[in-house]
Amino acid sequence: MELVIAEKLSVAQSIAKVLGATSREGGCLVGNGYIVSWCFGHLVELASADAYDPRYAKWVLNDLPIIPKNWQYVVSANKGKQLKILSGLMSDKRVDGLVCATDAGREGELIFRLVVQHCGCRKPVERLWISSMEDSAIKAEFQQLKDDAEYARLYDAALCRARADWIVGINATRLFSVLYHTTLNVGRVQSPTFAMLVQREAEIAAFRKMPFYTVELDCGNFTASGERIADKKNSEENRMACDGTTVTVKSVIRQEKSAQPPKLYDLTTLQRDANRILGYTAQQTLDYTQSLYEKKLVTYPRTDSKYLTDDMRDAVPELVKTVCIAFPFKENLPVHAERIIDSGKVSDHHAIILTRTLAGAGLSGLPIGETSILNLIAARLLCAVSDPCVTAETTVTLDCNGHAFTAKGKTVTALGWRETERLFLAALKRKPEDKPETTLPELSEGQTFENVGAAVKEGFTSPPKHFTEDICYKGRFKKLPKYNNAAAHLWWMKAGSRRKEMFRP
Known part of the structure; x- marks a missing residue:
């Protein structure tokens, strides 16, 4: 046996x-x-x-x-x-x-x-x-x-890793606790992340907002902006030099740009999106996904790959069809399986996707947290195999008495994968995360606009953002030696209560 x-x-x-x-x-x-x-x-x-x-x-x-x-x-x-x-x-x-x-x-x-x-x-x-x-x-x-x-x-x-954690934790914790006569827990990963947190909070505390000024031209059916100016007097001089005068179009650059579909989820990107969109912590996301895995609804969660293996190519269209039936974000979805297939980028486990068991599963009885994660993974799969989002972008440079101004326009010519994303976000009553369209009239080089209005717009510099799970997963942890998902977990799971106490007024 x-x-x-x-x-x-x-x-x-x-x-x-x-x-x-x-x-x-x-x-x-x-x-x-x-x-x-x-x-x-x-x-x-x-x-x-x-x-x-x-x-x-x-x-x-x-x-x-x-x-x-x-x-x-x-x-x-x-x-x-x-x-x-x-x-x-x-x-x-x-x-x-x-x-x-x-x-x-x-x-x-x-x-x-x-x-x-x-x-x-x-x-x-x-x-x-x-x-x-x-x-x-x-x-x-x-x-x-x-x-x-x-x-x-x-x-x-x-x-x-276990022995390194033991050596650093036992020795460093005892060292600093004895030196400072209070218990100070020190860890191989936890302490560097706390140092990052302290540094960021110090930067925020020391920040002093500074004003800046931008001259804007009203050209009738569009607005052009100049560069930021630190001195208010200089900005007012620029405004007076342009107000009521003629502005000339110096260049018009038109480009068609394609925003490629996002890759499939690995654990880190799933945790980032779940935090940003749903407000879940890293541990909540892992727990919900692990439970879905054990219920045979999603694949193994602890993965660092965003691709599927070559032998899974033929199964993708049928899986997409199953997902479209279970999650009606969009029908008649194009399937570009080649975008998500690359065995060379899969190590231990492929990306997190839904399984074929979904077809016969009763999803209505799932807890709300698991349902939300399931929807997130479903939407990502449908986006990943869809068409690119295509935009037409225009950058116009103008001259007014020797001062340069810029106007930018952007219109979507093909929504592609963003249509699925918008339908998913609409179901959550959230606004699309891409920037709204800005249209410009048809402009040509040498075209002039007379008697334009000029105004000074005041703004202020912004402080660094407080760390969130999404921000840290996005890149800050990569500055740590031996970065991996466990580093992020250690910070947010173990540091949770302590980081609140450290900066409590």
Whole structure:
């Protein structure tokens, strides 16, 4: 028999159903040559500092740095019972080998291997690697299990990260807490992000708004603007030089521009949009998407790819058709599957998309949060395979007594993917996020406008924006060493209450 170990009970139940392991026994499901059991996340974790030496129970400066030579592990709190069950199953004589069915990523690999090592099991291990919880996907992958040794580097990466977190957290927290006589939690990722946050808030606090002035010309059926001027007196002189005089068109540049459809979602871009459009935190978005994954409605969420693999090309039109029926944003949608297909840009998992299970699923019973995320993923898929949005843009340069002015116009000639986006946002009662159209009359080089009106418009410089999840996912985290989604999670999940306290008046 094969012992299949999943990361959590719900996933184990889905796998067991596909394998025909329907008989419930203590802590596992048995049948058809399989025993399916589960972890509850991490069952084994790194030991605390005092496990290496009792004196480390006290925080003493002279004991630092604490760097274990031989790492020790302990059973996670309240999880000993399940670990004992797994240990018993691994030593069961009926079990010939193991199948690692924890989440397909480095953390899942770490969870599984630490349990196997703790239990002292040396039976052969195969790896189940799935991006979808659909029955068909599970069946297909069980026909092509791989040697788990192929995933050793994933385990090594997770192990290095866990140990690095331990070393930095234990030593730096004790160091600064002892020096400043109060508990100061320091982390490998958390502290640099807090430094970014403090710096931004300091910039906002130190900001002093400065006025600027812009001369605007009223040319009848359009307006032209000059450059920003810091000095009010100079701007008034420019206004007087132009008011009531003649302005001449020096150049007219017309361009047709195409805004390409957005790429499919990886976890980070999904979290950004869910925060910006729906107001969800990163953790809420991950939780909702993980739940949808376990309900077989979307593919694996923890991915850094925005593309699908080449072998999925033929399935895209049918999936788009299914999505159009379930989410009537738009009918008769063009499908440019080639835009979202690129195996070379897929590492462990492809982009987050809906699954074919959607066709027969009852979506009305889903919680509101999951429904919103499902709609977001659906809209992104339909946008990604659609036509570009085409605009006609005109830039006009004018001269008035030696002063340069500019007028810009933009009209949409083909909505393309933005039509789907607008329909989606309209369903949420939100306005389109693209800038409104500005039309210009037909203008030509050398054309003049007499007796134009000139006015000075005052404006003020803006302070830096407070950090939000969307802003930070958009780029700020990339300034940190070893940037990844986990960095963003650490900041916003662990720092949540503390960042509010730090800047409370």
